[in-house]
Amino acid sequence: MNALNPYTTFVQQFFTSYGCSVVEQSDSHFKVQLTNEMDEEIMNRPFYWHYMKKMNREGDPMQLTFTDTDQKTNQGIYLHAGTPKLHTLYNTAIKKARTARLYEVIHQPDHNKAMSPWLVVNALLHYRGKQAKDEPISIGLNLIHGTMTLRMMERIQNIDFETKVSDYTFPMTPVITLASAYKRIEKHVENYIASKNNEWAIESLRHLDQEKQLLESFYQSEDIGLESFTKEREQIDTRYKPYIDMEVINGGLFYISQETSASWING
Known part of the structure; x- marks a missing residue:
């Protein structure tokens, strides 16, 4: 898998650090075999693991497949900034090894x-x-x-x-x-x-100004009241201010x- 993808590097290092093995790998994806502990930590299967422990059984930890492309033909979790599972791993890393x-x-x-x-x-x-x-x-x-x-x-x-x-x-x-x-x-x-x-910040400020001007025109034409105008103005700042x-x-x-x-x- 593309080693230049920083999310790929983090995810592979994370799982290796906690004893999970990479069982399959190509230029565009890799598959990880979870341990019991890691499955219980990140896969949100509390009832399954409670039952396994109650029955004194080993359990069957899952495998996860990750990919660095969002093409529909590829199966797996697409690694990018907004990947929910990626943020789960971030939080787990913080909790387990600060x-x-x-x-x-x-x-x-x-x-x-x-x-x-x-x-x-x-x-x-x-x-x-x-x-x-x-x-x-x-x-x-x-x-x-x-x-x-x-x-x-x-x-x-x-x-x-x-x-x-x-x-x-x-x-x-x-x-x-x-x-x-x-x-x-x-x-x-x-x-x-x-x-x-810093072009991304300049573009964000440009878009922020456009949104504020549009909102101001609505307010001046009395399409929205002062309370709605104030709340929407705050939300625009939150969304677009870089x-x-x-x-x-x-x-x-x-x-x-x-x-x-x-x-x-x-x-």
């Missing part, structure tokens, strides 16, 4: 190895206006020297982590505080947004070997 402290697994080091602390923040940028879209971002910041790297989840997805430090390794004490690191990440996101094409909001999904402190860290920085 923060973490993990250590890269180091097998049989020949000497004591220092582990660099990285603050990792995964977030969604919500673009709202005439049209709406969500953009997932993942940023890592090294708490020793302040180096920042993007697409952090892609970088660490193939690294083994544990909740305890491997033998003969030791975590370095951060030089940069978490509060300062988070502010740096926020500033980077602000600069990133400012650098992007804004961008950053929602932090989860994050954590990841201790990563200096060799791995250097490969990102120098690569």
Whole structure:
């Protein structure tokens, strides 16, 4: 499936993180086998699972198929900003894993190895206006020297982590505080947004002005009263006034070997 689709990347990483296997995959779709726990979490079958538990039976978790095209011939859940199941996964990720402290697994080091602390923040940028879209971002910041790297989840997805430090390794004490690191990440996101094409916001404001002018003409011609005019004016602002909001999904402190860290920085 198209790896450039950010929703595809998130969904695949989400299910892999919770032990669900991809059982079928092509350039345009992939199928996931849910675990019992994940089926119960996201598939809204409370009576089924209550019955299975009551009867002391294993249950039969479902499979989900996702696609990156909305063509009618393709079966599956079309992944885009408004996909209801996608937002279910966002909410589940928030509930199950908002923060973490993990250590890269180091097998049989020949000497004591220092582990660099990285603050990792995964977030969604919500673009709202005439049209709406969500953009997932993942940023890592090294708490020793302040180096920042993007697409952090892609970088660490193939690294083994544990909740305890491997033998003969030791975590370095951060030089940069978490509060300062988070502010740096926020500033980077602000600069990133400012650098992007803002035609969508201009178009939203243009449409907002047109809607307000149309409403004003109705009011002046006495087709609607003051109360209706006021309420409709507020609703127009809510629907079309452009804004961008950053929602932090989860994050954590990841201790990563200096060799791995250097490969990102120098690569």
